[in-house]
Amino acid sequence: MKKYNPKKIEKKWQKYWESHKTFQVKEDVKKEKFYSLIEFPYPSGEGLHVGHPRPFTAMDVISRKKRMEGKNVLFPIGFDSFGLPTENYAIKTGKAPAEVTKKNIANFTRQLKMLGYSFDWSRQVDTSNPKYYKWTQWLFLQFFKHDLAYKKNQPINWCPKDKIGLANEEVVNGCCERCGTPVEKRNKEQWMLAITKYADKLLAGLQNVDYIERARVQQENWIGKSEGAEIVFPLRMIPGQSDDKHSVTVFTTRPDTIFGATFVAVSAELAKKWVDVGWQANEDIKKYIEDILAHRKSSREEEPEKTGVEAGIVAINPANQKEIPVWITNYVLGEVGTGAIMGVPADDDRDKEFAEKYNLPIIENYTKAGFEDHGKRVIRYKLRDWVFSRQRYWGEPIPLVNCVPCGGWVPLPESELPLELPKVKKYQPTDTGESPLAAMEKWVNTKCPQCGGPAKRETDTMPNWAGSSWYFLRYADAHNDKEFASQEKLKYWMPVDWYNGGMEHVVLHLLYSRFWNIFLHDIGLVPVSEPYAKRTAHGLILAKGGEKMSKSKGNVVNPDEVVAQYGADTLRTYIMFMGPFDQAVEWDDNGLVGVKRFLDKVWNLQEKVVPKTELNLKLQTSLHQTIQKVGEDIEGMRFNTAISKMMELVNEMSKEEKLSADYYSALLKILSPFAPHMTEELWGNLGNKKTLVYQSWPEYNPELTKESTLTIAIQINGKVRDEIMIDADTAEDEVKKLALASEKVQKWLEGKEPKKVIYVKGKLVSIVI
């Protein structure tokens, strides 16, 4: 027998699968489809690190099992290749991003093939390829034509380091999500996608899909629906003078507390508006307003102490006509709700803190009101429209031109798509906030496709979220140059049956791509409303010491090295064995050893294989238990326990002199999703001519998973004192009798009668003294 040599075997089978097109799928209405999806990687210059294979291997295991269960499995791969790191690299080195991307994709492809993933490579997509982004542009124009894309001058989040505008979703604690630099507010014209118009659909759709709860909750929080009332408080701008012109509208989720309101608090932003339309505030108040507004812009890290000034305005509580003062405060925010609240110190901690500081009255006991009487019921969302333009080079050009005679923005006709990125000399973005494309006069100045007159191109590009917002649709029909994907193929493959990805993409990518899909469904271009039937998430693989792996810390484990030393099958199986799939785990080189030993044992077992052995009842039970557990555990993503059960089985098999070929075959089948190369080789060694990939998944017999002899523990007052062996079908009375007869039990009883004897079937006897 040859020694297990992963290097040779793995290359051999990778070639076999490629030349036999083993994993290429075609639409086949006679077969039930299964669409499994991973988040396609960004092809960075560093290549794969050992964290990537966790989700990839998991979905590969699932895909391989589904194939063996007879499903027509689509398991595609592609590259999300637009993005800042490549552009920054281009700025540093002067190399064209398209060339760098090509090189990086080649390296990623090599590494992914090295790991033996069962991707259908024929459907590979690349978001920075004009053949792909032609359709990203085309889809953007659908938003534009349905008035869901609009340009707006507004303060945006500006990262001074990356020199780029950010979507709200990309700002974390007031800092750039990517580089951690505090963001500034800048006024800029930006393309926006009106995702807020889909807030209710995005929220409602979550009820019809099977998402891991953390993901669902995070999406719900982000959409942030709150139901409440808008209540109008009439104002007297000058106390004592009647005034029927002025009022302030407050938003509250607790309109029932209106009788407890002792003041009205307004934001500095709203107060500023009042000043702008002629409110005669004194200088101190004006200065206070300016101070708050200036301070808001700069720091956001800590919650400042609550401050306020009395405005000298009286508000009238519409519920009881009581006069209460109006305060201008820093703890009410202009962009939230109506920018004004009613202060109810008895029911709101923040109002209470404020009232105590400024000695405002607190009404402890008051009648809770009915809400219909005092306000208009409204529903608010935290969700804001999506800032969809970036002032950078390496992204999809926005296919619009500005034509003054035609009255503004004119879309390019489909025949002019793709609007390709021109080659530029300098990739450096500018401090003025314009993309490098703006400097290319030849490209910028063009003809209006509508009137033929001179017009200017949009020079901003799309955010890196654009391409990933619909890639799962393209996989259904990756090479179609007439449509983004044919209806027929979308109907066959959609929705994605199982999508696994990182928690970090749950608010951004998942929300955006659901938005695109729901919109496309609404206009009749996609057959299903929700793109993903099921969404799971993996935990991170951390470096030793619990830190994230990063190039700068020098703690990145490269899969190339692991594969060179142990082979891909060992790496795959170890990554699945490390710990619970949804939790973070620390990488440990030592752990690879145990898995390698396990695979060696499986390899060595082939020596013991004979066509048929006598029935070995114990081994039969173990085999059926293992088949059951591995199948169930894969479905539940409990890969670690699936593997440990197979280890137990293999340990048992290793103790036998001879091993029946059908037992060994069953083992190879259930192990094959984890260690596909080695099991293919062993399967061939058994004399089989066809690939293991499409062999049927073994079935277990529930009757045969039951043990014939059981060990029963005997507890006395809750403590285990003895155990007895019984036949599985022993009657309850008999078991109790046997238990009481035990020598140790007799000793503990000291001749007394037990108060109570409880038998838990197949587990234990509990005796109470």
Add this chain to the structure above:
RNA sequence: GCCCAGGUGACGAAACCGGUAAACGUACUUGACUUAAAAUCAAGCGCCGAAAGGCAUGCGGGUUCGAGUCCCGCCCUGGGCACCA
């Protein structure tokens, strides 16, 4: 502050409905094989104790014949949201 995970040997972890806590793997100890090492195989491996036995799943209570698992009150770690009215 609110929401969601989680806390178990030296380490990664199991224990699915309340039923023998620590399966599986690593590390370690001893032995076999070997001139030797590696590899492999065998035995051991929570803590205290000579043993009988006692103590053990972050801490303190409770329910139960029986609690890692359920209930009450805390502490710690990770993630999300956050003056959101």
